[in-house]
Each structure stands twice: as C-alpha cells, then as structure tokens.
Amino acid sequence: MIDKTCSDQASGLRYMSSMKKTKVIAVTGGKGGVGKTSVSLNTAIAIAQTGKSVLVLDADLGLANCDVMLGLRVDKNLSHVLSGEAELDDILVEGPGGVKIVPATSGSIDMVELSPAQHAGLIRAFSEMKTPVDVFIVDTAAGISDMVLSFSRASQEILVVVTDEPTSITDAYALIKILNRDHGVAKFKVVANMVRTLKEGQNLFKKLTLVTDRFLDVNLELTAIIPFDENLRKAVRRQRAIVDAFPRSPSAIAFKTLATKIDHWPVPAHASGNLEFFLEQLVN
Numbered sequence: 001m002i003d004k005t006c007s008d009q010a011s012g013l014r015y016m017s018s019m020k021k022t023k024v025i026a027v028t029g030g031k032g033g034v035g036k037t038s039v040s041l042n043t044a045i046a047i048a049q050t051g052k053s054v055l056v057l058d059a060d061l062g063l064a065n066c067d068v069m070l071g072l073r074v075d076k077n078l079s080h081v082l083s084g085e086a087e088l089d090d091i092l093v094e095g096p097g098g099v100k101i102v103p104a105t106s107g108s109i110d111m112v113e114l115s116p117a118q119h120a121g122l123i124r125a126f127s128e129m130k131t132p133v134d135v136f137i138v139d140t141a142a143g144i145s146d147m148v149l150s151f152s153r154a155s156q157e158i159l160v161v162v163t164d165e166p167t168s169i170t171d172a173y174a175l176i177k178i179l180n181r182d183h184g185v186a187k188f189k190v191v192a193n194m195v196r197t198l199k200e201g202q203n204l205f206k207k208l209t210l211v212t213d214r215f216l217d218v219n220l221e222l223t224a225i226i227p228f229d230e231n232l233r234k235a236v237r238r239q240r241a242i243v244d245a246f247p248r249s250p251s252a253i254a255f256k257t258l259a260t261k262i263d264h265w266p267v268p269a270h271a272s273g274n275l276e277f278f279l280e281q282l283v284n
C-alpha cells in the first residue's frame, strides 16, 4: 500500500517536472452580454496567430457558444470525455489561427459538483492530453455562480470585462468583492469593452476603481480598452472572429495589443503554472 502510494507520488512528481508551463487566464465579468466570449475568442485567436498553442475552454457549461460564434461543427463535448467515450484530444475543435476549443455544450455537467470519479477522470483527461498548451483561456458564464468563482479563483490571471453601463460596473464590483473576500484574490486585470473613445475606457476604469479603492484591498490594472466596433457585430453575424474577418478593424487591433501583452506576462515558475494545478484548484 505504502509502496503504491510512494510510486504514485514519484510518478506524479516526475510528471509535474516534465510538464510544460501554461498561462491560465479566466475571462469573466459578472454581467451577461458585456463581451466575455468575444474577448476570449479574439484574444485567443490573436495569440494563436503568433504561433502559440492556445486552448479555450467554453466554461459556460449550460449555454456554451464559442463553437456557434465561430461556426464550428461540434460532434462530442466534455461530457463524452467524462463518460469515457472520448479522449480530450478527440473532442477539441480547431478554429482560426489553429486555436483549439474544448466544447462543453452540455447543460448536464456541473464542473464544481463532479463526483470523485469524474474529478479524477477530468484531471487524467487533461494530464493525458497530447496537445501542447501555452495559453489556456477560460470563458466563464455570466453571473456570480459557484462555477464562475471556481474557474476564476483557480486561474493565474483574471480578466474582468466591463462596459460603461452602471449594471456592468456594479456586477463587476460584486464579482471582485466576492473573489477577494471569500477566495483571497487580490489582483484583477480589467478590459474596458465597447467604449467609444480611449478616454471613455479610462473613465470607466476610474469609476470601478473609485469603489474598489474605497471598500476593498485589491489591485486593479486597466489591461485593455476595446472600442465599440460595428465590424465585430458583422463578424459575429457571419460566425467569424473579427481578428480573422476584419484584422485591421479597431477592435481587432485592440485584441492583438492585448494578445501581445499576455504574451509578455511571465509564466509562474511554481506549480500554479500547470494546467493540472488549475484543475485541482477547480475541483477542490
């Protein structure tokens, strides 16, 4: 028994040291419709276009829509991996720039309420994945459900997408507050989306920090300002990503700038840089 435990630990350690580091980023925002999926996909594709291997987890498990947004055909999803019918590598769908998407189009999976067997199965599925991953982007659902909090808390970086509407700002504040108060998260990167001018983006950030500075001990950074862009809507209607369909459009340029920034973020040297560590955090 002891021998088995030791050998499990040893192989686990060997495995950990052989693993490539992955940047894990959650894209969240509190309010629905602020552009989380648009930010996740376009940023992921822009990073993939630079030659990096990027995986997007569509973590809006009830209403997953990354595949629909890109007009991709999905045969199998994460529930097939959990039931043992498919390997993770087999369900990945490839989008523009070679970006890979983990389709999770099943309302029946609740990632935070997995049975121990499913938990182990999920970690094993990611451990055994042959597809290398430099950047793992998790597109979370709207709201402040346990699942959104778990995904955010387990990620190394949290991108909070906000728009210049009072409800978006109050929902983003509520999300930041809970992540800080209940989960000890102190660092957030803000993406001001659908703004008409740079100034509007900066003012929006100020409105948010006015309340966070007053009531919370958190550090917010304005990481990206994405302009309102009619071409983005046109691209969505055509089931294309703007960085692919209209690469010179203002929002596409802003997504590429964000991608370059992310590329320069350091990969943590410790275990939190591993995909498996993220999953452990997620389900524990």
Ligand SMILES: Nc1ncnc2c1ncn2[C@@H]1O[C@H](COP(=O)(O)OP(=O)(O)OP(=O)(O)O)[C@@H](O)[C@H]1O
Pocket (backbone or CB within 6 Å): 029, 031, 032, 033, 034, 035, 036, 037, 038, 039, 060, 141, 142, 193, 194, 195, 226, 227, 228, 229, 230, 232, 233, 236, 251
């Ligand atoms: N910068 C932008 N300029 C113009 N339209 C945008 C921009 N960003 C997002 N949109 C539009 O806003 C709508 C909502 O975007 P998206 O689906 O990405 O939001 P979401 O936060 O993921 O929504 P949900 O919470 O429903 O998952 C879409 O129609 C999208 O085309």
